[in-house]
Amino acid sequence: MTARHALLDQLVEASTGARVVRQWPLADGCVGRVVGLELSDGERLVAKTADGPAGGLKLEGFMLGYLKRHSRLPVPRVLHADDHLLLMEMLHGGGRLDGESQRQAAEIVAHLHGVTGPAYGFERDTVIGGLPQPNPWSDDWVGFFADHRLRHMAEAARREGQLPGHLADRVDKLAATLGRWIDAPAAPALIHGDLWTGNVLVDQGRISGFVDPAIYYADPEIELAFSTLFGTFGQPFFERYQEIRPLSPGFFEARRDLYNLYPLLVHVRLFGGGYVNSVARLLERFGA
Structure with missing residues (x-):
């Protein structure tokens, strides 16, 4: 031993x-x-x-x-x-996210997003992928997302040499125009914060648990967006989720990609490489 x-x-x-x-x-x-x-x-x-x-x-x-x-x-x-x-x-896992388990996940996540808080942010800072995630309380979701998600993560990536300065400047430019695409949500919703396949446990076709959270109160669409970035959830999930909590028009067309700029910046800091190109393409799409 x-x-x-x-x-x-x-x-x-x-x-x-x-x-x-x-x-x-x-x-x-x-x-x-x-x-x-x-x-x-x-x-x-x-x-x-x-x-x-x-x-x-x-x-x-x-x-x-x-x-x-x-x-x-x-x-x-x-x-x-x-x-x-x-x-x-220990929760049992190892199963695959099929259509039925995705529908069950949608019901669970929709209920989570029904838990509301006093403002956007959280009572303490949290982490995502081991990286600090600041959560000062704010009544302004768009400002919170701009300052404490996009600008925070882009500037940290710039300081660490993972993101070229001109791309960090373009993130700042995009952050200043988010109001063109994102409106204030109905209420601050509790989110898991790191919803991808590796953090969703499936056992015998049923959801057995969720692990490795990065919680705060947010627009729940930021969670839904990330669940599509690496193909965690697809059509069965979103059909069932929208039966419970309908999405406003424009999510799949624009807001999903805007919100996914944040996890892409997280991945730039963690892994660098091709994620820098993904950030550049997204910035180009939105004219930044």
Whole structure:
């Protein structure tokens, strides 16, 4: 047994009162290492560990707990969360998002978007893909999206050398004209914030859970837009979603791509490469 395994076993036993009898690697995430655990009482858990003091795991535990308390979104129950260890129940997954599970997901997400807040933003800053996501409260959605999503992420990418300066300037130019396409939503809606295939768990054709949130109160269309960027959800999802929460005209024609500029900028910071070209093409489309 390695020293790392022994330390994890000690932390888990202190948190649950049960011994770890088996552990196996699951993945390496943006924040830390992820392993599956089987305990002496038969329970199976997921443990995320991190060596640094950044506090991303504690924040992730907070966000999962917030969703559990304030919505019906199926998320893992958190047993322990601190800067170095996040311990949560193991939800079964590995299935494919077919038409029926997409329709079920639409019902779940539509209900989540029915949870409203006092303003846009959140009570604390969050993260997306491990990157800081500022959430100051604002009554102005368009201004919030311009300043604390597009400009924030573009300037960070410029500072890090991931986004050329002239493209960051064009993001700023587009941010100043968002009102041409985006109106104030009906109300600030609670969103998961990072809704892509890897964060949606399917088991035996049914949605079993959602993981790795990046929550705040927003125009729910920003969530729907991201769900199309990498093909997470398609026609079955949107047909069912609109039966519950109809979309205003213009979403698929314009607003979807505008909102997807934000996750594209996130991916520029995380991965660079072709995502810079995607940002440039989108800016060109909207005349920036």
